[in-house]
Amino acid sequence: MADQGLVRETACAVVDKLNSGEVTPLDLLDVLEKRIAEVDDRVNALPTLCFDRARAHAKTLMKKPAGDRGLLAGLPIPIKDLTNVEGVLTTQGSPIYRNNVPARSDILVEHLENNGGIIYAKSNTPEFGAGANTFNEVFGATRNPWDTSRSAAGSSGGAAVALATGTAWLAHGSDMGGSLRNPASFCGVVGMRPSIGRVAHSPAFKIDRNLTVHGPMARNVEDLALLLDAMSGEHPADPLSLPLLPTSFLSAARSGKKPKRIAYSPDLGITPVDPEVAAITRKAAERFAEAGAIVEEAHPDLREAHECFHVLRAFDFAISKAALLRSKRDQLKPEVIWNIEEGLKLTVEQIERAEAQRVAMSARTLEFFNTYDLLLAPATIVPPFPVENRYVAECAGKKFDNYVEWLGIVYAITLVCCPALSLPCGFTASGLPVGLQVVAPPRGDAQLLAGAKVLEDILGVRGTTPIDPRAPK
Template identity: 45%
Template sequence: MSELFYLSAVEMLGLLRERRVGAAELTEAHLRRIEQVGGEVNAIVTLTAERALAEARRLDEGLARGHWQGPLHGLPIAFKDLTDTAGIRTTYGSPLFADHVPASDALVVRRARAAGAVTLGKTNTPEFGTGSHTVNEIFGATRNPYDTAKSAGGSSGGAAAALAAGLVPLADGSDMGGSLRNPASFCNVVGLRPTPGRVPDASPTAAWFTLSVAGPMARTVADAALLMSVISGFAPTSPFAVREDGSVFAAPLDTGVAGMRVAWSPDLGGLPVDPATAAVTARAPGVLAGLGADVEQVELDLSGAEDAFRTYRAWHYASAFGELPRDLLGANVAWNVEQGLKVTGADLARAERLRSGLFQRMNAFFDTYDILICPVSQVPPFPVGQRHVTEIDGTPMPDYLAWMRSAYWISVLHAPAASVPCGFTPEGLPVGVQIVGRPWADLTVLRAAHAFEQATRYGDRRPPLG
């Protein structure tokens, strides 16, 4: 009980149900942990301590009368600073919104709060979630709990670092080019990019945009599935919302992988991979084979993914941020907007053809294989003062985006993909493995990730914080 904050969310729920711990006590334990080590990692950038304690005490009073609020009763959570929270500052990592306080909650917040979650505050993100390194002009950089001289990844780097440091048991995130998966890999936690539409959006301006999704982050696969069971499910605000109820993610995860057909790609068809990352992820096929899966190394054909992703991403940035004052935007956002303003109708038509062809090729691929495993990131965590990765194993990266290809090529597939801890480099830096399923097979991905997690227990290793 001296490390209550490092129990799993499922274990915390058990203690709450048995009334061995109260929601207020649990919240206080996390607030003490934030006070103890929060400054080292800079993960939670807006703390709502008084509000959280008030929420927790109300839950305790309700439970004393026999009222259990829901599946997340009493569990502390922090929301990404891109996610609107009513009455709580939400800056989007941008000086333009430094004092912005939304009037309403985003869907994931409403669902989590209705299920009994206690809001501790907001987690750091780069400006408008741009890039897989969490740093912005308002709050500075989030540091990796396993080595505070290294990046926590991004754009959900604040969420991943908060989980790894024991500041919260659950967090939300979002992912266009790897923002749920890359920081999970860097921080030794679990991140799930769901099939688009699983966690519906309510965008008034980009309702049909399927590259960006919201999803869960946690220290264990079971905890990620728990949060997914609450935040997923149909909502009429999204034109492509999946009809299946979120309760499907409350199903057992311990079905194993025996007989599962697993494709292994060490480089997604020729991408450069840092030798330390390659050495760690190369263990994954043997783990799954040892559990009874039929594992085969494959040559992937993801041609078209690069062009399609960059075209759609650029168009989205021009649409979303093109009317903001360019001189007040950070370099990465401004560059994306500039790229988007160059996109033509012919470019979009080409991207649609490429993505459609890729979707059909991968449909055929998943007729043969149940899941694909591959690296999440092509590199281990890099120095926190470095803007982005400039070369991988001797191959120069042409821009700040290029080093994330192993994640963003997968984004184009309309498929669920999880990052699960896979081990550590000789320097003690975490590395995750990416588990990808066919579209709508999110539960299959979680079950495979759970089997891998239980067999390896890499996620049990805690960072060297105070």
Template identity: 40%
Template structure:
């Protein structure tokens, strides 16, 4: 089922720039793929093919005229259904916004379109991105491309599934407790959580609370970095947007990095996260195949004392601000995850909130001491192998109850609290035959170096079938039943 849409974004862009691939051909290929397999996984429920074709024809004409082309010129793009695209529904997965149509492009979409990307449609999410299972009452469930009966994770689950199946070249995501990294891991693609402030957002409800950030997703590290180069930049409407930015030219041609010079730490659990034994064993088995390449590889972790308490408090406050009024006004239109966060937030007092920030500050400073002695930190991206999507969240891991509906995401929210950049890199399959993601955490602000390290490791692992990026069986998906016909498709 090889098509132009299976090309990496960087290769497709090179061919477009040399007039060997038409943006129209690339879009038509993407549309054929969506129509062939999306019935099985429901990754792109809101589509914009007609307008995309008009844009692709304009992009083709620009190539033929010899116009200056943007870095993403002609590349197909999926936009997470938490971000507004003019003329397209933006539902947030919420029944309260089922018919909401965006009147303008949000800043990040404007930047990506300005770089030449062509929006194909909106990708599926959990309701208000609450939880890491992409199911909502508006568009239903997104299934995993490697097994549609299992979760694609979330909250950027539709983006990850669309990328894994070649429906789009690039896709947007956002990340609080791993919403870029978790679905990337489950679906065998790359998800990058940048240092907060590098990608501006004018719509983040709690703009001063440094937990959530927008970020890029791609099939390869180079694709992800290319997309990131068009996303970085200041916006005075975002108080945390940094004055400095990563050099876009460097992102488009990642600098080489000598793996043999690196001091790397390895931990299966940060010393506190619940992790399946099989996932911890998979981490060690994978790393045993390449760990000797580093200058030093130590099993070590920064001190994460207080991480659970801090994240639970600050996350609840982040939900309370934007969602309290909706829960009070229309409780019947709000799911249990969002309601639980708001109720939890209402239960905290000023002393609890102050303690949450104090714990985060102490954790951050301990992380800086740790990274003074290490260049990078490797962990599993997610604590479990993908499970049946009917399970809203794992209530237990290895027989031990989870603290909250997001406790199973602790491997992701530890770097979130510290504010460090982190990549989920696909590294073959786990013992259950599902994609395994390796989380690479870099120093705060070292986004370019973190992506360069991931690219170097990706190149090293590509030659080994045990560690190379896996691909779903597209022929099987084309023949698979319609996921919408499965019991429980709508939660």
């Protein structure tokens, strides 16, 4: 009988046990199946399970010698329900795809499986990943385990909750407007948006779409780095994909390399922020001084971020979803319809202006990183909000114009092509997690992980997950 205590182990420790033969991939699947049965009905993180497929894959993998089973060595991984897994229900959170079973996996999934990952579940997501609150008409809402009346954010909400509740050691997600960073922040785990091209995936709708990237989520920085290593590498089907680096991200995370100069900004100059969130993130950022870093308040000039993102996101929705609007409008949620229609109304002049804004902001940000090694800011501008609220309508007295504007603090970083992660950095007075966004220059993924691990060690918040779901007090 496999030990249920394994759910509390780090992914790196479990992979070591797999490599030594102390546990098998089948043992881990038994542990997860039992844990999911115990807790998932309270949070709804992993609505689709595929344990038969996982066990068949595990048995095939176990025929290989222990050293030949890939970086993950048979560690189980859930895949976000936006991404195709061969033979497994993949709904994208939409009634349109309620019965969709893909015949072929995304190349990202094939890559993970080739690296010894075993797919056992699909994690819940909002419809088409739109909006940073994980609910949909197919599976319902995913709840925050720290307080099950609260949102888990999104769109990789199921992934974050699975990690926080011990139904996953590592999890896959994707990020356009903070979809790996927001739920990590709300759930007290680590979620990273890597550099564009770091993780190859199957192109869809546009060969060079780059607002969205795929990335890792974990309970700590080392585990996150391990999954990024397993996800990374080029593929001919993805022309933006980057080759593997000569040194692993896990070794970068463990390097102890300290940043010399840090910038902290409570708002990146573009958004209101809840005062409690600002205070907690500022206090965490200032603790970098304990590692000998200079910490100053500064940020690059990102003033065009809202206009730029609104246009480029709408353009992306038009390209990827206009056909669905024409044929299945009655099955789309209002926010998705709004997004597509905004995209279809765009003029070439608006797109030209937005692309020019993105180039200018990216250049200013690159210049900013000539002075600073890392930029720190809140990962979300509010603590976890009531799950029935579709989105954050206002913050600190400012009302937002649309359902994504509250995400400016993360989507501004998306626009300037920087890798970024959300690191657990403390709790509100009511016991809800707060995430600190850590940003590095483009392609600075290794630098980002090294710096985040240094601060993680100082803050001492690592190890607060997994938890059993908690009902509201």
